[in-house]
Amino acid sequence: MTEEDRRAPAAVVFDALGLDYERAFAASAPHRASLARLLELLAPGSRVLDVGSGTGRPTAQTLAAAGHRVLGIDVSPVMVDLAARQVPEAEFRLADIRGTAVAEGSFDAACAYFSLLQMTRDDQRAVVAKLARAVRPGGLVALATVPVDVEDAEGVFMGQPVRATSFDAEAFRALVTAAGLTVLSEEETLFTPDHPRAAPEPQLFLLARRTAG
Numbered sequence: 151m152t153e154e155d156r157r158a159p160a161a162v163v164f165d166a167l168g169l170d171y172e173r174a175f176a177a178s179a180p181h182r183a184s185l186a187r188l189l190e191l192l193a194p195g196s197r198v199l200d201v202g203s204g205t206g207r208p209t210a211q212t213l214a215a216a217g218h219r220v221l222g223i224d225v226s227p228v229m230v231d232l233a234a235r236q237v238p239e240a241e242f243r244l245a246d247i248r249g250t251a252v253a254e255g256s257f258d259a260a261c262a263y264f265s266l267l268q269m270t271r272d273d274q275r276a277v278v279a280k281l282a283r284a285v286r287p288g289g290l291v292a293l294a295t296v297p298v299d300v301e302d303a304e305g306v307f308m309g310q311p312v313r314a315t316s317f318d319a320e321a322f323r324a325l326v327t328a329a330g331l332t333v334l335s336e337e338e339t340l341f342t343p344d345h346p347r348a349a350p351e352p353q354l355f356l357l358a359r360r361t362a363g
């Protein structure tokens with residue numbers, strides 16, 4: 151078995167993309183608008199978990215610049231290294247969220263921007279439920295996904311072979327609600343990444359609150 155085979159598929163893709171991902175996506179106005187909605191509701195000095203933190207930009211950087219304490223985790227060593235160098239005011243760890251225990255109620259908010267798509271549907275449900283438990287009652291969960299009904303579909307993403315799994319918007323909303331979250335706001339958009347080999351993609355941003363009590 152090669153070293154590549156032992157890595158999670160998402161680590162193989164995002165180790166290869168590195169800063170190219172940030173160049174294509176970080177200027178996204180809908181992503182920044184989603185962060186602005188989250189920031190409006192966060193108390194000063196909130197503890198925020200960013201799952202699939204990528205290069206740290208824009209999510210961890212924006213939240214840390216606003217004075218929040220951010221822990222980013224990512225399964226790609228290249229991404230963790232980039233994030234740690236680019237956003238020294240946040241903390242980043244190499245970890246796969248699927249196998250990572252997160253203490254109940256240990257964060258004020260959790261984010262997962264486009265980091266569920268290389269997981270099975272069961273794993274996506276389990277991770278959203280984990281994020282819902284990771285925030286305190288009344289805490290916030292910000293999610294972004296590509297709302298299409300595909301399961302283990304083969305494709306090419308920015309020149310990299312990928313297999314992707316997702317839900318349509320209605321099914322994704324349903325899994326968020328089933329995790330014990332109440333949707334506060336949502337935006338659906340069509341975004342064209344700034345990359346010659348990227349295609350326009352539908353995106354869904356949800357901001358949700360853990361049901362109090």
Ligand SMILES: C[S@@+](CC[C@H](N)C(=O)[O-])C[C@H]1O[C@@H](n2cnc3c(N)ncnc32)[C@H](O)[C@@H]1O
Binds near residue numbers: 202
């Ligand atoms: C599409 S990128 C998005 C990065 C960042 N959230 C953003 O929006 O700029 C997805 C990131 O999630 C990470 N990721 C995918 N599956 C993961 C998992 N099971 N655990 C932790 N990170 C994961 C990838 O390595 C990648 O850096």
